[in-house]
Amino acid sequence: MIPIIKFVVRNSNYVSWSSSSVTANGAKVLWPSTLTVSFCTNNNDSEKKPSVKKTSKAMKAYLERARKHEEFIKKENLEYQIGKRHLANMMGEDPEFFTQEDVNKAIEYLFPSGLFEPKARPFMKPPEEVYPPQKAAEFDEAGRPYHFLFYTGKANFYKLLYEVVENINNLNKYEDRMIRKHLTPDPTQAMSMIGSQWLPQDVLEHRLVEPLHESQYAAFKLAFDRLVSHPYSYRVRDFIEEYRKPLVNQVALQQIPEPQYDENGRPYVTTTNCLRKRSWAEVTVRGAGSGKISINGQGLDYFAEIQSREQILFPLIMTKQLKNVDVEAKVIGGGPSGQAGAIRWGIAFCLRSFVDKEMIEQMRLAGLLTRDYRKPERKKPGQAGKRKKFTWKKR
Structure with a gap:
């Protein structure tokens, strides 16, 4: 009978032998080809302890800076909320519905300033708008950067x-x-x-x-x-x-240009950079006119839609200058709505030189002197359009 020899191996998964026999108690034992030798490993010794990830020094420094910045912003935000409530009580308004626009008006009323530089004027804004933002963590706890650059x-x-x-x-x-x-x-x-x-x-x-x-x-x-x-x-x-x-010069918005005179002695004012959506226009309003309107060498019938024509006539009708001035406009780009909006803003801007200050204030309240910076919303990937979605079908 051939004995079965069991080897116990620690911290290893295999054993190699260079001889086909082994000596046990002085007797030489041959290894038959059918003999199976089992190797046992001690699982208790081979268990590995879980590795603990160490936080890098850079990450520790960043976390400390982020903690101090959050505490500072939280403190400033609390002071801002308290100050806003006091300001609302001073103005006799409800603090719960006191917006940032109301805060700006209250500051301008309580602390009038004739300083020209905006940075020198008193203001009160949330701390997120006053203090520069901080970068987010650019690396993980092990110090590996997130960004490929x-x-x-x-x-x-x-x-x-x-x-x-x-x-x-x-x-x-x-x-x-x-x-x-x-x-x-x-x-x-x-x-x-x-x-x-x-x-x-x-x-x-x-x-x-x-x-x-x-x-x-x-x-x-x-x-x-x-x-x-x-x-x-x-x-x-x-x-x-x-x-x-x-390019919108705020000083130019406040200063009304003086009319120039052509060879015939007619006063005229030209406004360039009239923008609306994707349209650009250049408008010239001439005084002592008869109400003639020229758009790219054509009349008011340049626009086929009535709404676009009404946009052109609105500032002239409001200022009662429809039969007193002539309008010459050059417009490119965009569609009828954008071109009409650009020309309307240019006409209103030029008419300031032909009306009094009260009418200018009425034009401002009517929104004729406010530039419209809205742009068309882009199409979204994975959607049928800007807001439209594809029809969902279960099957």
């Missing part, structure tokens, strides 16, 4: 440049498809940068939550200029306009 030092800035290059490549692919189809870009949809500029460096830094050097800001403008120069740049209009700022 973390080690560049300015991840948000270089990600923005990456998106610009990605849009340019997509537009190039689209242009190649159009060329193969023998199609050319629509010139009426070309983007116009008139009346707006790129975001200033300080505004861009606040949006990216990163300080930028002058060379990096120049690279930002150069990249976007290249994107705008693409013949199909209107396909990414929404992305470009996120980093554009309309």
Whole structure:
């Protein structure tokens, strides 16, 4: 009878032998081919203790800064709420329905200031709007960065440049498809940068939550200029306009321009950069006229819809200047509604030089002197339109 030898192996899962025999008690025992040797491991010894993840020093420092910032914001927010309630009681209003607009009016009433610089005037705003935001954690507890551009030092800035290059490549692919189809870009949809500029460096830094050097800001403008120069740049209009700022001079809004005189002695005022949706217009109002209206060389019948014509006539009828002035307008881009809105704002802006201050105040209250910055909402991916959804079918 061949004995079965049981080997107990600790901290190992296999044993290798170089000989086909083993000696037991001085006797040599041969290993037959059918002999099975079982190896047992001690499970108690092989159990591994769970590894404890250590928090990196950078993460500890960030958590400490975040904790102090949250405590500071919480304290400032509490003081802001208390101050707003006191201000509402001083004005005789309900504190529960006292909005930020009411706060601004109350500050202007209680603390009048003739200072021209807005930063020198007293104000009261929530602490989230006063103090700059802090970046969120960019790495996990083990110190591994979340962002793939973390080690560049300015991840948000270089990600923005990456998106610009990605849009340019997509537009190039689209242009190649159009060329193969023998199609050319629509010139009426070309983007116009008139009346707006790129975001200033300080505004861009606040949006990216990163300080930028002058060379990096120049690279930002150069990249976007290249994107705008693409013949199909209107396909990414929404992305470009996120980093554009309309040129609206607040001082010019308060100062009424003096009329100029042509060779016939007629006074006239010209307003450029009249914007509405995707339309741009240039409007000239001439005094001592007969009510003639010219839009791109045509009459008021340039607009087929009655609503658009009423938009043009509204400021003239309100100021009672319909038969006293002539209007000349040049408009491009957009549709009838946007073009009519741009011309209406330009006419109202020019009419300030032909009416008295009381009428100007009435125009302001009627909303004729307020620029409408609303833009068309973009289509959402995975949806049928801007808000419309695809029909859901269970089967």
